[in-house]
Amino acid sequence: MTTILETRGLSYSYGDGTKALMDVSISLEAGKKVALVGPNGAGKSTLMLMFNGILRPSGGSVLFRGQPMRYDAASLRSIRRAVGMVFQNSDDQLFAPTVYQDVAFGPTNLGYAAEKVKRYVGFALQYVGLFGYERRPPHHLSGGEKKRVAIAGILAMEPEVIILDEPTSNLDPASSEEIMEMLDELNLGGKTLIISTHDVDLAYRWADEVILMKDGGVVRRGTGQEVFGDALLIRDARLKLPLVVDLYQELAGRGIVRGSKPPRNVLELCDLLQTKAQAGARGKIYICNVDEVEGEEIRAMLDKIPAGFKGAMGTSAKVMAERCGITIDFTYGVIDKCILKALIGKNSIIMTSGGMVDHTLQRIKDYGQESGTKIEAIRLLQGYRKP
Ligand code: ADP
Numbered sequence: 001m002t003t004i005l006e007t008r009g010l011s012y013s014y015g016d017g018t019k020a021l022m023d024v025s026i027s028l029e030a031g032k033k034v035a036l037v038g039p040n041g042a043g044k045s046t047l048m049l050m051f052n053g054i055l056r057p058s059g060g061s062v063l064f065r066g067q068p069m070r071y072d073a074a075s076l077r078s079i080r081r082a083v084g085m086v087f088q089n090s091d092d093q094l095f096a097p098t099v100y101q102d103v104a105f106g107p108t109n110l111g112y113a114a115e116k117v118k119r120y121v122g123f124a125l126q127y128v129g130l131f132g133y134e135r136r137p138p139h140h141l142s143g144g145e146k147k148r149v150a151i152a153g154i155l156a157m158e159p160e161v162i163i164l165d166e167p168t169s170n171l172d173p174a175s176s177e178e179i180m181e182m183l184d185e186l187n188l189g190g191k192t193l194i195i196s197t198h199d200v201d202l203a204y205r206w207a208d209e210v211i212l213m214k215d216g217g218v219v220r221r222g223t224g225q226e227v228f229g230d231a232l233l234i235r236d237a238r239l240k241l242p243l244v245v246d247l248y249q250e251l252a253g254r255g256i257v258r259g260s261k262p263p264r265n266v267l268e269l270c271d272l273l274q275t276k277a278q279a280g281a282r283g284k285i286y287i288c289n290v291d292e293v294e295g296e297e298i299r300a301m302l303d304k305i306p307a308g309f310k311g312a313m314g315t316s317a318k319v320m321a322e323r324c325g326i327t328i329d330f331t332y333g334v335i336d337k338c339i340l341k342a343l344i345g346k347n348s349i350i351m352t353s354g355g356m357v358d359h360t361l362q363r364i365k366d367y368g369q370e371s372g373t374k375i376e377a378i379r380l381l382q383g384y385r386k387p
Helices: 044-051 073-082 099-109 114-127 143-155 173-188 200-206 224-228 231-236 243-253 266-273 295-304 315-323 334-343 356-371
Strands: 003-013 019-029 033-037 059-064 083-086 161-165 192-197 209-214 217-222 284-289 309-312 348-352 376-380
Touching: 003 044, 003 192, 019 044, 019 059, 019 192, 019 209, 019 217, 033 044, 033 173, 033 200, 044 083, 044 161, 044 192, 073 083, 083 143, 099 114, 099 143, 114 143, 143 161, 143 173, 161 173, 173 192, 173 200, 173 315, 173 356, 192 200, 200 224, 200 243, 209 224, 209 231, 217 224, 224 231, 243 266, 266 334, 284 334, 284 356, 295 315, 295 348, 309 315, 309 334, 315 348, 334 348, 334 356, 348 356, 356 376
Parallel strands: 033 192, 033 209, 083 161, 161 192, 284 348, 284 376, 309 348
Antiparallel strands: 003 019, 003 059, 209 217
C-alpha cells in the first residue's frame, strides 16, 4: 500500500477567524475511492482545497507522496497537475468561450506544445463522451455535460489524484450515475479519487473508504460498513443511514436476518434474506467488449442471444448503445443488477470496454465464490453466432 496524500496535525482558519480544520491527521492510499462525508461546515471542502495547494495550512502540513507540500509557484503548478480538483459548481470552473479552449487551458498552462495539447484534449473529450463538442460554448451545455467538461479539463493534465467536491449535486439521477460510473472507470485505470458528498447511499455503495468529518475534525474512518454501521455516530453527525443499512437494521431487529455487519448493497441484502438455495435454473450473463465489435455486429448479437436485460457500463458502451439505438435497462450498478437477474433465472448482457471486461468477469466469479452460487458468465467474441 502506498500513501499518496497525508496530513499531519493540519489546521486552517479563514481570514475572519473561523476555524475550519483542527488537528487533522489522515493518510490516503493510492488507487482508492475515498468519500468525505459530514454535515455542512464540517470542513470537507477546506480539506479538499488543502490537498491541491489552493489553501495553505495555518498549522501542520500536507504531504504528497511523502514529501511536504511547498507553496512556491513551480511546486504549486506541479501539485495542481498531479492532484486535480473539480469544483462543486461547474460554472466556477468553466470560463472559456468553447469546450476545446476550456479543456486546453490546463495543459497549455503547463507549457505543453500545441500538438501535445491537441492530443490530450482529444483524448480527454473522447474519454468523457464529449467528442464533437469542441466548438460549443460550455455555458450552453446541460449540468451533466458541464461536469464532464470540467473533468476532461483535469484529465487533460494526466493527474494521479482527482478530487471532486459534491460531484452529483444539482445533477439529475441519470447524469449523477453516469458521472459516478466514469469515476469508477478512472479508478480502474489507476487514479485515486476523493469526493465529498451528502449522499450517504452514494458514499456507501461507491467508496472503498469513508471519512466522516464533523466540526473541523475526522471523527471516524473506515469502510462504508464500519462507518455507517454505527447508527448513533451517523445521527450525531446529522446524517442519515444509507437505505440498505437502515433496512438491514430493521430486519435484524426483527430477527429476520443475521450477520455481524450490514450488507454493502441490494445484492448482498437479498443473499442474506435468502436462507436456502433457490431452486430452478440460473440466468447467464453475456459480456460484450464494445471495443472489439462494430455497432451493427452488437445489434446482430443482441438479436441472437437470449438476453432479457441489457446493461451498459462505461462511457464507450453507453455512447455505442445510443448510437445504435439500443435501449439499456441498467446504467449503474450494472454487474450486481445482472447477478440479481441471473439469480431469478433471467439472462442479461453487459456491454462494456477495456479493463472493465476483466473486472466484470472477476466480480461475477468472486460473487460465485463468496455466495456458493455460481453464475455463468460468457464473454462474447467478435463474430459470435450461436447462443
Ligand atoms: P463543508 O465542505 O464540510 O461544508 P467547509 O470546509 O466549507 O465545510 O467549511 C468549514 C468551516 O469554514 C465552516 O464553518 C464554514 O462556515 C467556514 N468557511 C468556509 N469557507 C469560508 C470562507 N471563505 N470564509 C470564512 N469561513 C469559511
